[in-house]
Amino acid sequence: MDLTKIEHYGDELYNALITRKAVAPLTDREPEITIEDAYRIQLRMIQRRVDAGETIIGKKIGVTSKVVMDMLKVNQPDFGQMTSGMVFSEGEAIRADSMIAPRAEAEVAFILKRDLEGPGVTPADVLRATECVVPCFEIVDSRIQDWKIKIQDTVADNASCGVLTLGGVRRSPRDLDLALAGMVLEKNGEIISTSTGAAVQGSPVNAVAWLANTLGRLGIGLKAGEVILSGSQSPLVPVKAGDYLACAVGGLGGTSVRFI
Template sequence: MNDHSKASELATSLFDAYEQGAVAPLRDKVDATDIALAYNIQQENHQRWSEQGRVTIGRKIGLTSTAVQAQLGVDQPDYGMVYADTCYCSGAQISVGQFLQPKVEAEIAFVLKSDLDADNLTIIDVMNAVDYAVAALEIVDSRVANWDISLFDTIADNASYGGIVMGTTPVPLSQLDLESCKMQLSNDTEVVSEGEGRACLGNPLLATLWLANRMIENGQPLKAGDVVLSGALGPMVAVKSGDKFTATIDGLNSVSVSFVE
């Protein structure tokens, strides 16, 4: 079986998993070091969704924590697509039933005011391109059973993306200390995850620079209006019905979400 038909077969198994339930890890069926193949699988499903009318509004960056990278034996982040139908406003009530194995993590989201498509991008280009930041929650989900994932599995599975909950108070970069800002994620009154800006590749803007360069290489550069979910600032936490999560990040207003059946 050639790479294209293998990618197509594995893409279909992930595509169907959204409705039919989680599947066994993909890495056992391929050369798991073939990261290009994993992105081809992701892209194939992205194309299917786009053809069905799904609208892309940005990207998520995963594996920005060096601890998680070490756990999966990788030395760089990954990315996935963010879709309009998975974007929620802070305070939303969301049904857990629409996900398979949801978890939540707190992040900083950037919204761009200009394209990031120039040659030799620098951190200056990224700072100039960001319109504002908000606190955000990413709902991560895996179509691979029991979260038994490798780098190959998560990339193929749209970087384990589930949804994004956006805070609603835009803050310019000039008002933020993106390295030292502290994050606290609570479920009701219990603190369940903590971290800081530098947990995300040293600075969430560095993660965004990595993403911008990667998307240029792939011919899908970041555009004005795109949202960039820059990466978790602390450990992810499993979700169940009845949970109410609130994240606070220094300099940014809080963002919250409730989960129901």
């Protein structure tokens, strides 16, 4: 795909973000679009956010569960970039109408104390490079109409990033087994999901190693201080004003988010 089209679709998705008006799937309009094209579009969209004054604060891993991989007909995760404009504090209410079609997912975030640059990064390297892990919610959103996405659509749309909240509880990942740690997700007081960290590439630590190695092949490193979202351990939960979600991770603690 030529640069003119890359910039056109990146600008289109950025404008969809700003206006909260979804666009038709890129894969319907560009049947030959590749994942490489989609990442170039993502970079254009992110550059528009940076040009508007935001900063890159981390990365997210998406499409980590087998169910979502099967839906998108892929055999590996994807990634997106997180900016300062996406971050909410724990307890801070999120306006549901600030997004198009928000869906919440619970996961574990890693905060790095050392750089990680692949290829060759192992799970042990991830543990050594991590300052702490925290429970978090990512509220994903799609600028693609009705979530009618293929892998190229969500990659171009910055892996469907919306906003995120980080829990206040922080622990070293070396003090618990994240693969075995159970997670319980509640919506409006009702349990709607239980899982373990093994649902994410066998362990959230493995997912972060995958990301470091994938980015490393592109000449991109994970930097000290960055926040890395390791991938959803819950189903995508549609949310609206008035909803309240809470998750708890065994041995780590919990966090919550409410929508107004």
